[in-house]
Amino acid sequence: MNQSTPLGRIIKLVFLVFFTILVLYPVLWVFKMALSPSQGFDASLNPIPSHPTLENFRYVLFEMPFFRWLFNSAMVSISATVLGVFLACTSAYALSRFRFPGRATAMLSFLVVQMFPGVLMMIPLYLIMDYLGLLDQMLGLVLVYSTTAIPFCVWMLKGYFDTIPKELEEAALMDGASTAMVFWKIMLPLSLPAVAVTALFSFMTAWNEFILAAVFMNSRDHYTLPVGLKLLVGQFSSDWGYFGAGAILVSLPVVALFFALQKNLVGGLTAGGVKG
Amino acid sequence: MNQARWSFLGAILALTAAFAILAYGQGRGDRRDEADRQVTLLARTVAVVTRQREIREDEAAAELPQSFVAKLGDQVDRVVVVKNTKVLASNKPEEAGRSLDQESLSDKILYDHGSKLKSLVAKNLEERERNQDRPGNAFPEVELSSEGDRVVATVPATQGDRYLAAARVEARPTPLRVGFPYLIFGVALLAFGVFFAASKVLPGGATVVVGAVLVVGSTAADLYALSAWRAEHRTQGATQRAQSILRLAPLVLPELAPSEKSAWAAAMDQDPLGVPKLELAAVRSATVGAAAIEGGIVHRGGSYEVVYASDYYRGAEAKDQKNLLKWSLGFVAVGLGLFLLGFWGHLYRFGRSFWSHRAAYGYMFPAMVGMAVLVFIPVVYGIVLGFTERRYNVIEFAGISNFITILSDFSWEDGKSFYYKFAVTVLWTVTNVVLHVSIGLFLALLLNDTMLKAKGLFRVLLIVPWAIPNYITALIWKGMFHKQFGAVNFLLDALGVEPIAWFQDFWPAFMTNLVTNTWLGFPFMMVVSLGALQSIPGDLYEAAFVDGATRWQRFSKITLPLLKPALVPAVILGTVWTFNMFNVIYLVSGGAPNGKTDILITDAYRWAFERDMYGYAAAYSTLIFIILLVFTVITNRITGATKGAYE
Incomplete structure (x- = not known):
């Protein structure tokens, strides 16, 4: 079981990537909040802030x-x-x-x-x-x-x-x-x-x-x-x-x-x- | 007979110490109660007079406090009547008629107490209208505090059911002289001496009997001492109160209308909580009960008389003894237990073996001291608190009534009963643990592949949730589930699903908690599984493969059984953690809607810190503790999870 076929490995990778995204998304979301200039929520799914700023950190x-x-x-x-x-x-x-x-x-x-x-x-x-x-x-x-x-x-x-x-x-x-x-x-x-x-x-x-x-x-x-x-x-x-x-x-x-x-x-x- | 003697010494000392602590607490409580009662009497009198004057719109209202102070001498520091933000009357002439200063802290406290009493009066009125069949079940309409020997009481003056003003008196009441029932120590000493004398002459069996009789006997004597001591407090307190009333009567009664007179006298008969004690039969010439009571105890002063019903003394004494008896029965049981335990040599042997194992105890000692003070004592204290009830500032012994109240509520619909919370907690725990273990194990199986590239990276990324403080995680997810701005609803929107108001119904709200805690909890199970998987030798799989075992057979016959020793303790631990997972429930759904998604631990917290019922909350926690204990003991029996650890 410690060995695997190439196909098996690809399936495993797909699953792992999927779970990693699930795990990392909320974290990215926090980064987006932290880097966004507005204090509310940005109404989009995209985890990349549109106008990044370090103002919040400075505060x-x-x-x-x-x-x-x-x-x-x-x-x-x-x-x-x-x-x-x-x-x-x-x-x-x-x-x-x-x-x-x-x-x-x-x-x-x-x-x-x-x-x-x-x-x-x-x-x-x-x-x-x-x-x-x-x-x-x-x-x-x-x-x-x-x-x-x-x-x-x-x-x-x-x-x-x-x-x-x-x-x-x-x-x-x-x-x-x-x-x-x-x-x-x-x-x-x-x-x-x-x-x-x-x-x-x-x-x-x-x-x-x-x-x-x-x-x-x-x-x-x-x-x-x-x-x-x-x-x-x-x-x-x-x-x-x-x-x-x-x-x-x-x-x-x-x-x-x-x-x-x-x-x-x-x-x-x-x-x-x-x-x- | 050495063991018997030492155990006897231990038992008697423990009993005596327990009684002494009890006496100390009672003495303090009695002293404080009496002080509170005296000052409350003054404040109530001010309230009654205020009401009278307010009706007549009498400008002379301001004069009353001054004449009070003159009459009562140095006992009273300050009398003040406050209506909203205006000082109606005060014993300091410059104060009367002024407005409260927003900036001044003492004025702010005055105002706060006033508005609190106002809302209490309204609340009690509402409460009375709702359950007319159960009167007296109201919030105490008094604010009490003390600094040193100065007691401050604030009570509302009411007109009918309407709140008029707050009457506040700051005074130094005549202190109750509370000695200490030293008889307790005398009895202990005597019992101790008798036993030592007897143990030399009597044969073994008889010594045990003598010891047991003395334990019970000395408890009874202690009980008697405490009871007589408290009767003395009561007499002293009642006399002091009678004197206060007699001093107040000529000052107040001529001013009052007849109906107000009996209202005042009735107010004198209430304890600070507003519960009539029916101990005061009459203040003559302002009669409460018009008929004179034969055999009552009379205090005279000028042309007034204060009459206490003699039943009061007898009745209170009986109640005291009943209460003390309850405590003493407990003490006797503990004392006898200690005695018998010691008699069969446990304590003695323990003492002797202590020296021979001194190295081990030396290593244990520092941790045990810390644990004793900051873990064991709080736990025991918490459990004891479950048997008490707090009424304004007095903690009273309440027997098992908290537990009965909790366990006899079978209502289901409003989601407030213990059983409902328990069901939610079980659902919460089971779903969480199942998800944690299955996701964790699944990922561990994926990662446990030597050929897989970058598995180290995946492993690191997948344990991120474990590393982040869980209150932060909870707050993040609460934001993610926000109805308008949350990422989850954007995702649903992108998939063409209507946005969901997550916190308005039970199931969606429960799901938010579940998702958060699953995100939070699976890495632990993953790491445990991974560790266990790596310790399974590869040869086993090769052998199975050669023998033609299928993939599923290899998993179920090799992997699972070998994972069990590591997984079972982790599951037990995970279950206990999830069962008591406070942060997620409290911060994500916050019990929404309407407390329905609260689990036992968050509900216990609410009882303690939002509804101020410490005793009830402590009983609640004790039940949680018992449930977890039973669960652990049973699973331990079945799985033998910690068996190896004891060897």
């Missing part, structure tokens, strides 16, 4: 506190990713390599909390953040994003750690390495693809998260990009040009990161949590 970049928001988003997302992935790695390592009472319960609880409707955690989370004095602070968002990402990350990483043969560690221990050294020098480097994918997911979740950020951050200077972007759509509900430009600018970093790491995606996902 979003320089008339709004875009760089401030970019900085906030980057700080929050990177910190949350580093912290969350680190915590998930240590937990996943314990779950994969040690047998201890409460292990099954911990894994089950990681799985189960994933199912609690996230939107409704907002009220309790808000009260806790208020209690801890972390409202309207980036640290608050970092903590929330990193902890809420942990369950998924732990499951992914634990699955990947399980595929790494134990003999490697045992050999290292025989040679006099400590468990901490085994973890840092053997486990982490070997599971780099899975760690990369996990980090990608954490980063994407934090970068794209909108509702919690909107509720927790009160001052305009503390907004993250999604909140700022939504402000744009909310404030001038018909300004689709600005929205398009903003959407492209917000998506760009995460799409780039995604493509940079997509080679790992297949390996990281299938060998990791989503494994039999």
